[in-house]
Amino acid sequence: MTLWLIVIVASLACLSLKLVGYLVPHDVLDAPAPSRIANLLTVALLSALVAVQTLGAGSALHFDARVPALIVAVVLFALRVPFVLVVILAAATAALIRLSGWG
Amino acid sequence: MDSDDALECSDDSGVARAAVRAGLAVGLAAAAYGVSYGALAVAAGFDIWQTCVMSLLMFTGGSQFALVGVIATGGVAAGPTAIASAAILGIRNGIYGVRMAPIVGGPWWKRIVAAWVTIDETTAVATNQPTLRSQRIGFWTTAAATFIGWNLTSLIGALIGDALGDPRAWGLDAAAAAAFVGLLWPRLRQLQTIAVASAAAVIAIVFTPVLIPGLPVLVAGVVAVLVGAFNWCANSDPPLVPLEREGA
Numbered sequence: 001m002t003l004w005l006i007v008i009v010a011s012l013a014c015l016s017l018k019l020v021g022y023l024v025p026h027d028v029l030d031a032p033a034p035s036r037i038a039n040l041l042t043v044a045l046l047s048a049l050v051a052v053q054t055l056g057a058g059s060a061l062h063f064d065a066r067v068p069a070l071i072v073a074v075v076l077f078a079l080r081v082p083f084v085l086v087v088i089l090a091a092a093t094a095a096l097i098r099l100s101g102w103g
Numbered sequence: 104m105d106s107d108d109a110l111e112c113s114d115d116s117g118v119a120r121a122a123v124r125a126g127l128a129v130g131l132a133a134a135a136y137g138v139s140y141g142a143l144a145v146a147a148g149f150d151i152w153q154t155c156v157m158s159l160l161m162f163t164g165g166s167q168f169a170l171v172g173v174i175a176t177g178g179v180a181a182g183p184t185a186i187a188s189a190a191i192l193g194i195r196n197g198i199y200g201v202r203m204a205p206i207v208g209g210p211w212w213k214r215i216v217a218a219w220v221t222i223d224e225t226t227a228v229a230t231n232q233p234t235l236r237s238q239r240i241g242f243w244t245t246a247a248a249t250f251i252g253w254n255l256t257s258l259i260g261a262l263i264g265d266a267l268g269d270p271r272a273w274g275l276d277a278a279a280a281a282a283f284v285g286l287l288w289p290r291l292r293q294l295q296t297i298a299v300a301s302a303a304a305v306i307a308i309v310f311t312p313v314l315i316p317g318l319p320v321l322v323a324g325v326v327a328v329l330v331g332a333f334n335w336c337a338n339s340d341p342p343l344v345p346l347e348r349e350g351a
Contacts, residue, residue, distance in 0.1 A: 001182040003174070007153045010170050010186040011160035014193035018163075018218040021200015022207075029201050037331030038195040039290070040299050041324050042165065045192050046287040047300035048307035048323035049172050053280035056176050056311050056319075069277035073284050083132070083285045087139045090281035094274030 065103025069094040115236070122232045122241035129224045130248020133164065136282070137253045140167055141260020143279050146270030147175035151261040158257035162250065163222050165192040165286055169320075172279050177316025184317025191324055199226040199344070206230075206238050220246035227344040293338040295330065302326045 029035060054070045055061045073090040081089075097103050137158065144154040149171065157167050166189035173185035200221045206229060207217040229242035267273050291297050303323035310319035330336065 001179060003149060003153055003179060006170070006174070006179070006182045006185060007149070007157055008160075010166070010189040011157060013186060013190040014161045014163055014166050014196070015219065017190065017193045017197040018200055018221050019215065021197035021202075021221065022204045022214050022218045024201055026201060026205060029198070033332060033334075035198045036334065037328055038198045040296065040327035040331040041191055042195050042327075043287065043290050043296045043300050044303035044324050044327035045169065045188060045320060046165065046283050046290075047303040048320040049169055049188075050280055050283040050287060051304035051307045052176060052311060052320055053172055053276070053283060055308055056316070058176065058316055059312055059314075061308065061311055065274070066277040066280055069274060070280050070284065073277075073281035077284055077288045082135070083282075084135045084139060086285060087136070087278045087281045091274035091278035094277035095272060096274075098272060098274070 065094040065097040068097060115234070118232070118234055118237045119240050122228070122237040123244045125228045125231065126241050126244030126246075127248050129228050129245050130252050133224050133249045134252025134256045136164070136285070137256030138260035138263065139278060139282050140164065140171070141257040141262070142264035142267070143168070143175070143260075143275060143282065144171045144257075145261045145264030146267075146275040147171045148178075149174070151258070151265060154261040155254065155258055158254045161189070161193075162219060162253065163193055163196055164253070165223075166190070168279070168282055168286065172283070173317040173320065175276070175279065181315065181317035184315070184321055188317065188320055191321070195223075196221055199223075202226065203229065203242065206235065207242065208239075217242070217246075220250055222249070223344050224249050230344065295334075295336040295338050298336045299327055299330050302330075 050070070054066050055063065069090040072093045073086050076086040076089060094103070140158070141154055144157070144167070145151065157170070161167055169192050170185045170189040173181050173188050177184070200218055203217065203221050203226060204214065207214060225242050225245045228245040229238045232238040232241045264275070267275070270276060287300065291300060303326050306326060307319040307323040310322050314322065
């Protein structure tokens with residue numbers, strides 16, 4: 001599987017899911033479970049991605065400069081600092097820690 | 104909507120202007136984090152073309168960040184799980200589509216264009232407007248601002264990422280985790296979502312040493328299906344689109 005194939009298949013999958021919403025009858029939303037599960041799936045996957053991106057290294061777990069960077073990010077989001085600024089400051093935290101020789 | 108006809112009439116252009124303002128503000132905010140997406144995609148090994156094609160075709164930030172994140176940790180071998188992660192995060196756009204279809208209306212080609220740009224931002228702005236006309240104005244303004252901004256800043260981010268070189272030295276791997284926290288943050292308002300987020304993080308970590316890269320994230324999704332199906336730790340009234348960024 002090449003990167004191009006991954007890009008195209010994933011793009012078409014996401015585009016199709018958007019189209020399906022316009023094709024199904026409106027009373028699908030009368031049952032609360034589908035939209036609740038979709039919302040919780042989003043939360044679960046994003047949270048799992050945070051965890052794996054912070055501690056994962058292939059099939060191993062590494063505690064490194066990403067952990068303090070994540071803590072900085074959480075604190076800044078709690079203080080309602082804008083998205084881009086938080087991402088830059090989190091990256092800078094990890095970069096500076098690595099520059100000092102750890103992680 | 105609750106006001107009487109006379110008030111509604113005199114207020115109509117004001118309502119429309121408010122919808123345009125909200126759309127532009129949200130579009131601008133979304134465009135700003137396209138830079139981080141572009142840089143992370145290139146750091147994960149995608150070229151500039153692939154990075155831009157994803158923004159054009161997929162056009163849904165969460166799925167794009169997920170695809171890039173899974174490939175960054177698992178490489179091309181994690182392709183199937185990366186695609187699955189992106190698709191699962193794209194399911195909610197389908198749910199938004201069910202809500203948006205009667206608002207958008209019009210011929211089939213207009214609905215296809217609308218479906219393409221039905222994401223968190225456009226749905227949030229549209230459903231926040233008081234009249235059908237302002238809902239449509241809000242939807243299409245947000246769509247145009249977000250689509251142009253997101254694609255332009257993805258390209259800028261990709262060029263920056265390309266120029267930076269070693270992603271770890273610049274902390275770009277940590278930036279990916281921070282970006283996911285930013286996407287997750289506005290959704291953590293009820294006990295149910297906080298419980299699911301916590302359980303999913305723990306499950307993903309526990310399964311990381313035993314499963315192939317990418318799969319632990321999908322396994323964590325099972326929590327969402329179970330909690331959602333049985334409505335454990337139920338909320339009173341969860342919002343359709345939890346969007347903190349709408350400043351207008």
